[in-house]
Amino acid sequence: MDVYYELLKKPVFTLNDVNQFYQNMESACSAVRRLLNKGRIVRIKKNMYTCISGETDSPVANKYQIGCAITESSYISHHTAMEYYGMGDQVYYDIYVSSKTPFKEFEFDGYNYCYIASKCDIGIEEIMYSGGIRVTTKERTVVDSIKDMDKIAGIEEVIADIEAVTYLQEKRLLQYLQAYHNQFLYQKTGYLLLAYQNKLGLSDDFFEFCRGKIGKSKRYLTKEMTGGKYDNSWKLVVPNDIYGMKNGVLDDSI
Known part of the structure; x- marks a missing residue:
């Protein structure tokens, strides 16, 4: 499962939202770091993220x-x-x-x-x-x-x-x-x-x-x-x- 495509369904998400797919906060944090490093998500502020659109290369959330x-x-x-x-x-x-x-x-x-x-x-x-x-x-x-x-x-x-x-x-x-x-x-x-x-x-x-x-x-x-x-x-x-x-x-x- 590519969690990125699951997160695309939610314009703005937190670590808790990511953890729903892992049931392990350490794994959720690792997933967020990995997605950040790949430029697939962006940090809005502390514990607040949005995906980067593959089509526009811009934040998904308005x-x-x-x-x-x-x-x-x-x-x-x-x-x-x-x-x-x-x-x-x-x-x-x-x-x-x-x-x-x-x-x-x-x-x-x-x-x-x-x-x-x-x-x-x-x-x-x-x-x-x-x-x-x-x-x-x-x-x-x-x-x-x-x-x-x-x-x-x-x-x-x-x-x-x-x-x-x-x-x-x-x-x-x-x-x-x-x-x-x-x-x-x-x-x-x-x-x-x-x-x-x-x-x-x-x-x-x-x-x-x-x-x-x-x-x-x-x-x-x-x-x-x-x-x-x-x-x-x-x-x-x-x-x-x-x-x-x-x-x-x-x-x-x-």
């Missing part, structure tokens, strides 16, 4: 499969989830992986795998016949991107992601907003989605619900901005020309 195999609870989120859905406006080399279990960030095959602490258990879909890919729903992805705007994406990327979405399920949005239970998140989400209300299929009731949750606090939409204008409806200070921004500054080409 970046999404790798991200979802880092821990038992890991899943693709934020801008990487948008990219998975085909909505990214450019190529990013940071792969955002949410997980209940922390992991040390690492680089493999040109991509940086970045840890995000998972703070919500709902809105995660396991994609059938995908080799183990778990990804946040489009609605959860939008909410997460807005929530972590200052930590991860930046306002211009969040707006680009929202513009790429054609429809959102209102019930799901409310479910995720309620799960996070954060006044500022209601403010930001309501303000940013209002400009796309008709395209996204959101009702007036959705925005009234969000307004009812924001309290009396006045905040800046993003920490990156200076100056701006005050939106009394959402109690937010926002950039003067928020939809003409690119990379945090006004885009002169617009």
Whole structure:
């Protein structure tokens, strides 16, 4: 039996997976070393491997499969989830992986795998016949991107992601907003989605619900901005020309 062909069935595998064919850890380790030396498999990180395709001479596992195999609870989120859905406006080399279990960030095959602490258990879909890919729903992805705007994406990327979405399920949005239970998140989400209300299929009731949750606090939409204008409806200070921004500054080409 050539164990390589058995391992090809699993995009990402560990020593324990290899040991299923040997029932002896020493023999499994020897097999892994032998396959590594022959260039038939490659080490992603400690105790995490993938096969090298004989056809393309590239790793069999893609970046999404790798991200979802880092821990038992890991899943693709934020801008990487948008990219998975085909909505990214450019190529990013940071792969955002949410997980209940922390992991040390690492680089493999040109991509940086970045840890995000998972703070919500709902809105995660396991994609059938995908080799183990778990990804946040489009609605959860939008909410997460807005929530972590200052930590991860930046306002211009969040707006680009929202513009790429054609429809959102209102019930799901409310479910995720309620799960996070954060006044500022209601403010930001309501303000940013209002400009796309008709395209996204959101009702007036959705925005009234969000307004009812924001309290009396006045905040800046993003920490990156200076100056701006005050939106009394959402109690937010926002950039003067928020939809003409690119990379945090006004885009002169617009």
